[in-house]
Amino acid sequence: DAGVIQSPRHEVTEMGQEVTLRCKPISGHNSLFWYRQTMMRGLELLIYFNNNVPIDDSGMPEDRFSAKMPNASFSTLKIQPSEPRDSAVYFCASSPEINTEAFFGQGTRLTVV
Amino acid sequence: GENVEQHPSTLSVQEGDSAVIKCTYSDSASNYFPWYKQELGKRPQLIIDIRSNVGEKKDQRIAVTLNKTAKHFSLHITETQPEDSAVYFCAASIPGYALNFGKGTSLLVTP
Numbered sequence: 001d002a003g004v005i006q007s008p009r010h011e012v013t014e015m016g017q018e019v020t021l022r023c024k025p026i027s028g029h030n031s032l033f034w035y036r037q038t039m040m041r042g043l044e045l046l047i048y049f050n051n052n053v054p055i056d057d058s059g060m061p062e063d064r065f066s067a068k069m070p071n072a073s074f075s076t077l078k079i080q081p082s083e084p085r086d087s088a089v090y091f092c093a094s095s096p097e098i099n100t101e102a103f104f105g106q107g108t109r110l111t112v113v
Numbered sequence: 114g115e116n117v118e119q120h121p122s123t124l125s126v127q128e129g130d131s132a133v134i135k136c137t138y139s140d141s142a143s144n145y146f147p148w149y150k151q152e153l154g155k156r157p158q159l160i161i162d163i164r165s166n167v168g169e170k171k172d173q174r175i176a177v178t179l180n181k182t183a184k185h186f187s188l189h190i191t192e193t194q195p196e197d198s199a200v201y202f203c204a205a206s207i208p209g210y211a212l213n214f215g216k217g218t219s220l221l222v223t224p
Binding site for chain 1: 114144145147155156157158159162202206207208209210211212213214215216217
Protein backbone atom coordinates (compact mmCIF):
# COMPACT_ATOMS: atom_id res chain seq x y z
CA ASP A 1 0.00 0.00 0.00
CA ALA A 2 1.30 3.49 -0.82
CA GLY A 3 0.12 4.88 2.48
CA VAL A 4 -2.12 7.89 2.97
CA ILE A 5 -1.98 10.08 -0.12
CA GLN A 6 -2.65 13.80 -0.01
CA SER A 7 -2.84 16.34 -2.79
CA PRO A 8 -1.67 18.87 -3.54
CA ARG A 9 1.64 18.88 -1.61
CA HIS A 10 1.84 22.66 -1.80
CA GLU A 11 -0.83 25.25 -2.43
CA VAL A 12 -0.42 28.99 -2.69
CA THR A 13 -3.60 30.98 -3.08
CA GLU A 14 -4.89 34.49 -2.69
CA MET A 15 -7.08 35.56 0.17
CA GLY A 16 -10.73 34.99 -0.62
CA GLN A 17 -10.17 32.05 -2.93
CA GLU A 18 -11.58 28.58 -2.36
CA VAL A 19 -9.11 25.86 -1.46
CA THR A 20 -9.76 22.11 -1.64
CA LEU A 21 -7.41 19.60 -0.06
CA ARG A 22 -7.70 15.93 -0.95
CA CYS A 23 -6.94 12.70 0.85
CA LYS A 24 -6.94 9.01 0.00
CA PRO A 25 -6.70 6.87 3.15
CA ILE A 26 -5.06 3.47 3.41
CA SER A 27 -7.34 0.81 1.98
CA GLY A 28 -9.27 -0.99 4.70
CA HIS A 29 -8.86 1.75 7.30
CA ASN A 30 -12.16 2.73 8.90
CA SER A 31 -11.17 6.04 10.48
CA LEU A 32 -9.94 9.22 8.82
CA PHE A 33 -8.69 12.39 10.48
CA TRP A 34 -7.83 15.92 9.38
CA TYR A 35 -5.21 17.77 11.45
CA ARG A 36 -3.74 21.25 11.07
CA GLN A 37 -0.15 21.97 12.16
CA THR A 38 1.22 25.38 13.03
CA MET A 39 4.17 26.46 15.17
CA MET A 40 1.92 28.19 17.66
CA ARG A 41 -0.81 25.58 18.07
CA GLY A 42 0.93 22.32 17.19
CA LEU A 43 -1.19 19.50 15.75
CA GLU A 44 -4.87 20.41 16.04
CA LEU A 45 -7.62 17.92 15.28
CA LEU A 46 -10.11 19.50 12.88
CA ILE A 47 -12.55 16.67 12.18
CA TYR A 48 -12.66 12.90 12.00
CA PHE A 49 -14.77 10.28 10.28
CA ASN A 50 -15.57 6.71 11.17
CA ASN A 51 -16.91 4.50 8.39
CA ASN A 52 -17.34 7.66 6.25
CA VAL A 53 -19.54 9.35 8.87
CA PRO A 54 -18.34 12.57 10.53
CA ILE A 55 -18.04 11.89 14.26
CA ASP A 56 -16.66 15.12 15.70
CA ASP A 57 -16.17 18.41 13.86
CA SER A 58 -15.78 20.56 16.97
CA GLY A 59 -12.21 21.36 15.94
CA MET A 60 -13.23 23.01 12.68
CA PRO A 61 -12.32 26.68 13.19
CA GLU A 62 -15.42 28.24 11.67
CA ASP A 63 -18.02 27.92 8.95
CA ARG A 64 -15.44 28.65 6.28
CA PHE A 65 -14.15 25.10 6.77
CA SER A 66 -16.00 22.02 5.60
CA ALA A 67 -15.06 18.37 5.12
CA LYS A 68 -16.64 15.48 3.31
CA MET A 69 -16.03 11.77 2.91
CA PRO A 70 -18.24 10.56 0.07
CA ASN A 71 -16.76 7.04 0.12
CA ALA A 72 -14.21 4.94 1.97
CA SER A 73 -11.32 5.94 -0.30
CA PHE A 74 -11.64 9.71 -0.55
CA SER A 75 -12.04 12.78 1.62
CA THR A 76 -11.84 16.53 1.04
CA LEU A 77 -11.24 19.52 3.27
CA LYS A 78 -12.49 22.79 1.80
CA ILE A 79 -11.83 26.35 2.91
CA GLN A 80 -14.04 29.03 1.43
CA PRO A 81 -13.13 31.86 1.53
CA SER A 82 -9.49 31.38 2.54
CA GLU A 83 -7.68 33.85 4.82
CA PRO A 84 -3.96 34.39 5.56
CA ARG A 85 -4.40 32.92 9.07
CA ASP A 86 -5.37 29.61 7.45
CA SER A 87 -1.75 29.19 6.32
CA ALA A 88 -0.49 25.93 7.83
CA VAL A 89 0.36 22.33 7.03
CA TYR A 90 -2.78 20.21 6.79
CA PHE A 91 -2.36 16.50 7.49
CA CYS A 92 -4.77 13.73 6.71
CA ALA A 93 -4.36 10.49 8.67
CA SER A 94 -6.13 7.16 8.72
CA SER A 95 -6.28 4.23 11.12
CA PRO A 96 -7.68 0.70 11.00
CA GLU A 97 -10.01 1.53 13.90
CA ILE A 98 -10.55 4.57 16.08
CA ASN A 99 -8.26 4.65 19.09
CA THR A 100 -5.36 2.90 17.29
CA GLU A 101 -2.23 4.05 15.46
CA ALA A 102 -2.88 6.89 13.01
CA PHE A 103 -0.89 6.81 9.75
CA PHE A 104 -0.22 10.29 8.39
CA GLY A 105 -0.06 11.50 4.83
CA GLN A 106 2.77 13.76 3.72
CA GLY A 107 0.68 16.86 4.31
CA THR A 108 -0.38 19.85 2.25
CA ARG A 109 1.45 23.09 2.92
CA LEU A 110 -1.08 25.86 2.40
CA THR A 111 -0.04 29.48 2.02
CA VAL A 112 -2.72 32.15 1.73
CA VAL A 113 -1.40 35.54 0.62
CA GLY B 114 -12.38 16.88 25.51
CA GLU B 115 -8.97 15.43 26.29
CA ASN B 116 -6.19 17.96 26.99
CA VAL B 117 -2.56 16.87 26.64
CA GLU B 118 0.31 18.95 28.04
CA GLN B 119 3.89 18.22 26.98
CA HIS B 120 7.22 19.35 28.47
CA PRO B 121 9.78 20.56 27.73
CA SER B 122 9.15 22.36 24.45
CA THR B 123 12.84 22.17 23.56
CA LEU B 124 15.55 19.80 24.76
CA SER B 125 19.22 19.72 23.92
CA VAL B 126 21.42 16.77 24.91
CA GLN B 127 24.86 15.52 24.05
CA GLU B 128 25.24 12.40 21.98
CA GLY B 129 25.18 9.35 24.21
CA ASP B 130 23.15 11.00 26.96
CA SER B 131 19.53 10.16 27.76
CA ALA B 132 16.52 12.30 26.92
CA VAL B 133 13.20 12.33 28.76
CA ILE B 134 9.98 13.97 27.57
CA LYS B 135 6.93 14.14 29.81
CA CYS B 136 3.21 14.46 29.11
CA THR B 137 0.11 14.78 31.23
CA TYR B 138 -3.48 14.16 30.22
CA SER B 139 -6.75 15.32 31.68
CA ASP B 140 -9.32 12.56 31.07
CA SER B 141 -8.93 9.44 33.21
CA ALA B 142 -10.85 7.47 30.54
CA SER B 143 -7.92 7.79 28.10
CA ASN B 144 -6.47 4.38 27.35
CA TYR B 145 -4.13 4.77 24.36
CA PHE B 146 -0.88 6.77 24.46
CA PRO B 147 1.29 6.87 21.32
CA TRP B 148 4.47 8.81 20.67
CA TYR B 149 5.27 10.23 17.23
CA LYS B 150 8.53 11.48 15.75
CA GLN B 151 8.49 14.18 13.09
CA GLU B 152 11.65 15.01 11.18
CA LEU B 153 11.93 18.39 9.47
CA GLY B 154 9.56 18.62 6.53
CA LYS B 155 8.26 15.09 7.04
CA ARG B 156 5.09 13.50 8.37
CA PRO B 157 4.69 12.39 12.01
CA GLN B 158 5.44 8.69 12.41
CA LEU B 159 4.71 6.39 15.32
CA ILE B 160 7.75 5.27 17.29
CA ILE B 161 6.15 3.55 20.28
CA ASP B 162 2.75 3.31 21.95
CA ILE B 163 1.29 1.99 25.20
CA ARG B 164 -2.16 1.10 26.42
CA SER B 165 -3.49 1.74 29.88
CA ASN B 166 -3.27 -1.90 30.97
CA VAL B 167 0.54 -1.72 30.77
CA GLY B 168 2.87 0.39 32.90
CA GLU B 169 5.99 0.29 30.76
CA LYS B 170 7.04 -0.69 27.26
CA LYS B 171 10.50 -0.80 25.73
CA ASP B 172 11.79 -1.04 22.17
CA GLN B 173 15.58 -0.99 21.89
CA ARG B 174 16.71 2.51 22.93
CA ILE B 175 13.24 3.94 23.51
CA ALA B 176 10.82 3.26 26.34
CA VAL B 177 7.54 4.67 27.52
CA THR B 178 6.20 4.67 31.07
CA LEU B 179 2.63 5.33 32.15
CA ASN B 180 1.33 6.40 35.54
CA LYS B 181 -2.46 6.17 35.38
CA THR B 182 -2.98 7.46 38.91
CA ALA B 183 -1.06 10.65 38.22
CA LYS B 184 -2.26 10.79 34.60
CA HIS B 185 1.16 11.21 33.11
CA PHE B 186 3.38 9.30 30.71
CA SER B 187 6.97 9.75 29.59
CA LEU B 188 9.25 8.92 26.68
CA HIS B 189 12.80 7.86 27.46
CA ILE B 190 15.52 7.73 24.81
CA THR B 191 18.84 6.26 25.88
CA GLU B 192 22.23 6.52 24.17
CA THR B 193 20.97 9.36 21.98
CA GLN B 194 22.34 9.76 18.48
CA PRO B 195 22.29 12.78 16.13
CA GLU B 196 19.61 11.06 14.02
CA ASP B 197 17.30 11.20 17.05
CA SER B 198 17.08 14.97 16.50
CA ALA B 199 13.45 15.72 15.60
CA VAL B 200 10.18 16.94 17.07
CA TYR B 201 8.45 14.40 19.31
CA PHE B 202 4.72 14.45 19.99
CA CYS B 203 2.80 12.61 22.65
CA ALA B 204 -0.89 11.90 22.24
CA ALA B 205 -3.78 10.43 24.17
CA SER B 206 -7.17 9.13 23.20
CA ILE B 207 -10.37 8.06 24.88
CA PRO B 208 -12.10 4.94 23.50
CA GLY B 209 -14.12 5.92 20.45
CA TYR B 210 -12.34 9.25 19.99
CA ALA B 211 -9.45 10.60 17.94
CA LEU B 212 -5.93 11.27 19.16
CA ASN B 213 -5.25 14.59 20.88
CA PHE B 214 -1.63 15.68 20.61
CA GLY B 215 0.69 17.61 22.87
CA LYS B 216 2.42 20.70 21.45
CA GLY B 217 5.64 18.81 20.73
CA THR B 218 9.24 18.74 21.98
CA SER B 219 12.06 19.76 19.69
CA LEU B 220 14.99 17.46 20.56
CA LEU B 221 18.51 18.36 19.46
CA VAL B 222 21.30 15.82 19.91
CA THR B 223 24.70 17.41 19.53
CA PRO B 224 27.78 15.31 18.60
